[in-house]
Amino acid sequence: MIGETGVLKDSERYYYEPDPFTAEHLFYSPHGGAYHCDKDYSLSRNSLDVNQIILVDSGTLTVEYEGETKTAHSGMIVLLDCRKPHRYYSGGDDLRMRWFHFTGNTSHAYTDLLLDQQGFVISSADLIPEIEHCCERILMLYGNAEPSPHVASVYLHRLLALLAITSKEKKKSELELSIEKTAEYMKGHLEEKDISLEVLAEMAGLSHYYYLRKFKEIYGLTPHKYLLTQRLRSSKELLTTTSLSIEEIGLTCGFSNPSHFIMAFRKNTDMTPFQYRNFWR
Incomplete structure (x- = not known):
């Protein structure tokens, strides 16, 4: 008992x-x-x-x-x-x-x-x-x-x-769907260099501050960090599956110049794009 x-x-x-x-x-x-x-x-x-x-x-x-x-x-x-x-x-x-x-x-x-x-x-x-x-x-x-x-x-x-x-799997709210739409937009427009917070917030129909806060709540990253993560992910795929040059891959993924691409890539992986390609191929 x-x-x-x-x-x-x-x-x-x-x-x-x-x-x-x-x-x-x-x-x-x-x-x-x-x-x-x-x-x-x-x-x-x-x-x-x-x-x-x-x-x-x-x-x-x-x-x-x-x-x-x-x-x-x-x-x-x-x-x-x-x-x-x-x-x-x-x-x-x-x-x-x-x-x-x-x-x-x-x-x-x-x-x-x-x-x-x-x-x-x-x-x-x-x-x-x-x-x-x-x-x-x-x-x-x-x-x-x-x-x-x-x-x-x-x-x-x-x-x-x-x-x-x-x-x-729960049904998403209108707010979640509107923010998800901006995330999908970023993934589909990686080559665009001028995807600003203002453009994304307007797309979601929210103020800049509220959009930034809710995006981070949902994805755990700021929109800027999320976009950078997607660009780096795409660049890794291109490095290991294509013969495009480092410069071409950087431009395709939305980096303003090769130096910016190499610096961001090294910070993320502790390797240069060239080293990453050789390591995984």
Whole structure:
């Protein structure tokens, strides 16, 4: 029987102690369980060096995290970086939820990515059967006396990847589409040397400042850096697949002169274009 207030007697919990290899290299779950809770269930924590996924199967779970309060309903997933203060509690007398902490490998990086993409309550997870399957397998594996750490790590990694893919496949807003249009324009007009922030912002129908901020939020780069990255990527392809001269490739990819091309290329790769071509051909 679990001695937590509000956790009913048909609830289950597991603990797992990883071996040194698992702790250093794999994804793993040190704690988890399936809880049936009444209205008295509540948990408040300042910090724990793990991440947590909660699947709400019935009832509601109210979550306080990062200055926000949200309610997760049946079919929703809660994702938390438990290193930050958090609190959650039952919204009634019949909350059923499955949950597990996870850590190791790139767990914290994935959690940061997903929280940035979707927030801490993910509403569409119930639409993806593979997500449910992964969660079920993770809990089943760790419910055994001797779980396979490598198999469990595969399922944890797959779950995080599926959540990231699900976020990418969500319908894009008009704002996202307008900014994506400018990114596609840059990729299709690399040879143009005068693609300015003003032109791109006008194309998106946004002020310069707002366009710059939103573009960086979506792509993780400023428009200028994004354009430079695309030009360098195109130049690498031409260097390894054509016999065009260094000067021709630089001009084709929108660099104002060979010196500018060589300097930017060396800064990006620690090689000159000529050295890069010889290395990869």
